[in-house]
Amino acid sequence: MNSLDFSIVLQAWPYLWSGLLFSLSLTAAAFLVGMFLGTLFALVQHFELRVLSQLVRSYVALMRSIPLILVLFWFFFLVPIVLGHLSGNGRPVPVGATYTAFITFGLFEAAYYSEIIRVGLRAVNKGQFEACQALALSTFDTYRHVILPQVFRVASPIILSQTIILFQDTSLVYVLSLTDLLGAASKLAQLHGRLVEMYLAVAVVYLIISCAASQFVASLRKKYAIAGARR
Amino acid sequence: MFTVLLEKTVDGQRYIDWLVSGLGWTLALAFFGWWIAFAVGVVVGIGRTVQNPFFRALARLYVEIFRNIPVLVQMFLWYFVLPELLPTTMGDWIKQIPPPWGTFFPALWCLGLYTAARIAEQVRAGIEALPRGQDEAAAALGLSGYLTYRHIILPQALRLIVPSLTSEVMGIYKNTSVALTIGLMELTAQARQISDATFQTFAAFGAATLIYLALALIAYQAMMLIDKAVRIPGTAPGREADGSDFDAVKLESPVPNGMEIVK
Numbered sequence: 001m002n003s004l005d006f007s008i009v010l011q012a013w014p015y016l017w018s019g020l021l022f023s024l025s026l027t028a029a030a031f032l033v034g035m036f037l038g039t040l041f042a043l044v045q046h047f048e049l050r051v052l053s054q055l056v057r058s059y060v061a062l063m064r065s066i067p068l069i070l071v072l073f074w075f076f077f078l079v080p081i082v083l084g085h086l087s088g089n090g091r092p093v094p095v096g097a098t099y100t101a102f103i104t105f106g107l108f109e110a111a112y113y114s115e116i117i118r119v120g121l122r123a124v125n126k127g128q129f130e131a132c133q134a135l136a137l138s139t140f141d142t143y144r145h146v147i148l149p150q151v152f153r154v155a156s157p158i159i160l161s162q163t164i165i166l167f168q169d170t171s172l173v174y175v176l177s178l179t180d181l182l183g184a185a186s187k188l189a190q191l192h193g194r195l196v197e198m199y200l201a202v203a204v205v206y207l208i209i210s211c212a213a214s215q216f217v218a219s220l221r222k223k224y225a226i227a228g229a230r231r
Numbered sequence: 232m233f234t235v236l237l238e239k240t241v242d243g244q245r246y247i248d249w250l251v252s253g254l255g256w257t258l259a260l261a262f263f264g265w266w267i268a269f270a271v272g273v274v275v276g277i278g279r280t281v282q283n284p285f286f287r288a289l290a291r292l293y294v295e296i297f298r299n300i301p302v303l304v305q306m307f308l309w310y311f312v313l314p315e316l317l318p319t320t321m322g323d324w325i326k327q328i329p330p331p332w333g334t335f336f337p338a339l340w341c342l343g344l345y346t347a348a349r350i351a352e353q354v355r356a357g358i359e360a361l362p363r364g365q366d367e368a369a370a371a372l373g374l375s376g377y378l379t380y381r382h383i384i385l386p387q388a389l390r391l392i393v394p395s396l397t398s399e400v401m402g403i404y405k406n407t408s409v410a411l412t413i414g415l416m417e418l419t420a421q422a423r424q425i426s427d428a429t430f431q432t433f434a435a436f437g438a439a440t441l442i443y444l445a446l447a448l449i450a451y452q453a454m455m456l457i458d459k460a461v462r463i464p465g466t467a468p469g470r471e472a473d474g475s476d477f478d479a480v481k482l483e484s485p486v487p488n489g490m491e492i493v494k
Contacts, residue, residue, distance in 0.1 A: 062440075062444070064401070064447075065401070065405075065443055065444050065446075065447035065448075066405070066440055066443040066444065066447075067405040067406070067407075067408035067409075067419060067443065068405070068408075069408040069409065069411065069419055070408060070419045070422070070436065070439060070440065070443065073419070073422075073423060073426075073436060074436055074440075077426075077432045077433075077436065168299075168300075168301035168302070169301070171301040171303045171304060172301075172303055172409070174303060174412060175411075175412065182301070182303065182304060182307075186307075195307075195311045195312065195315070196311070196312050196315045196316065199304065199307045199308055199311060199312050200308070200312060202304055203300050203304050203305075203308060206299065206300050206301055206304055207295075207296065207299050207300050210298075210299035210300070211295060211299050214295075214299065
């Protein structure tokens with residue numbers, strides 16, 4: 001057993017920090033895109049739009065059945081081809097691993113968020129819809145101002161927990177050789193032959209961030225429970 | 232489209248043989264990993280609910296550590312870091328384990344113990360969902376703590392959480408793909424290797440995707456059958472005794488982080 005020397009981690013900190021920033025921005029972007037698309041997907045299924053809801057259901061089932069790494073490989077291969085077709089000339093457009101990662105995580109997480117919101121929509125009391133009808137609110141206003149705010153509020157702990165899982169999952173961009181927190185650590189670890197110190201340091205960073213976020217979600221759960229709601 | 236899979240590879244096999252061998256590793260990891268996860272998960276889950284504050288804290292520590300570090304990082308810890316931290320002779324012995332097993336076992340511990348933390352939370356939720364009267368009745372009958380868990384609490388709690396364990400079964404077989412990062416040639420790795428060798432990316436990934444879909448379907452159906460077989464009479468199919476759908480989601484993961492809904 002060689003003696004451990006964690007000074008390497010301090011020296012490497014600026015590089016690790018930029019990796020961490022990449023991880024966090026990937027998480028934030030995937031959260032925004034995933035929530036937006038996820039809400040759309042959930043509404044499509046909620047309204048039981050004929051062909052569209054079948055399509056969305058299949059998409060969600062597919063995304064939830066295959067490993068994220070395989071999805072990353074698929075998108076890395078497919079995105080340039082699809083963009084090529086969209087741009088008209090049919091030739092694949094090289095988009096690079098970074099954009100692939102952003103697109104993949106956004107679309108992949110949409111499937112998970114949509115499932116959470118779909119269940120949330122089903123849990124809204126029927127009387128809420130009836131009350132909106134009685135007030136002559138349009139369908140759009142009903143969902144925009146009455147239904148969705150309740151769904152987001154009730155589901156927010158689950159949505160945030162899913163986001164913590166998302167943050168941990170961003171480490172999988174390692175397979176695209178991107179420089180996220182783990183990627184940065186791995187590159188430096190191999191350069192200096194200091195795998196033990198680097199990987200331990202990265203594990204601690206992930207642990208601290210995820211634990212802190214979990215605590216935050218737990219406190220939020222207590223604070224923002226809708227008054228009078230069961231449990 | 233999939234005819235490429237029947238072509239000969241450089242090593243005299245067919246590409247489909249690569250896929251089948253990959254599937255074998257994936258299944259082996261998921262299957263044996265599951266039993267490690269279940270055994271450890273039940274013990275830790277019980278630990279979260281016992282009176283003794285020391286064991287409670289220990290179980291909590293286990294769950295927090297294994298749940299809050301990404302599974303890929305844990306994979307690296309088991310594979311790269313552990314042999315260096317052990318005494319030299321032992322570390323060297325681990326490093327000399329021949330190829331497939333040298334990566335298979337770290338991947339197995341990693342997935343098993345990671346999933347155990349998630350199962351522990353489900354077990355805890357199941358135990359806490361039982362009415363307190365069960366505990367009190369057992370105490371009134373003079374049952375010891377061990378007998379109470381063995382004959383009263385666990386038989387009910389474990390049957391209650393079968394639907395939510397489905398998502399853990401789906402989780403462990405999907406996470407087997409993370410083992411490719413340490414060089415285990417499981418299904419996703421083989422698909423990528425075929426794609427690199429033939430440039431038939433669509434066929435290679437398509438075949439792997441279909442296999443994963445089939446596995447998901449089988450896992451889901453199997454868990455439904457198990458649920459049907461062991462369900463406590465009088466509780467609604469696939470639901471907890473007292474809940475709407477949304478309660479089921481909450482019960483599945485009452486604590487941050489453990490939530491994935493599988494319907």
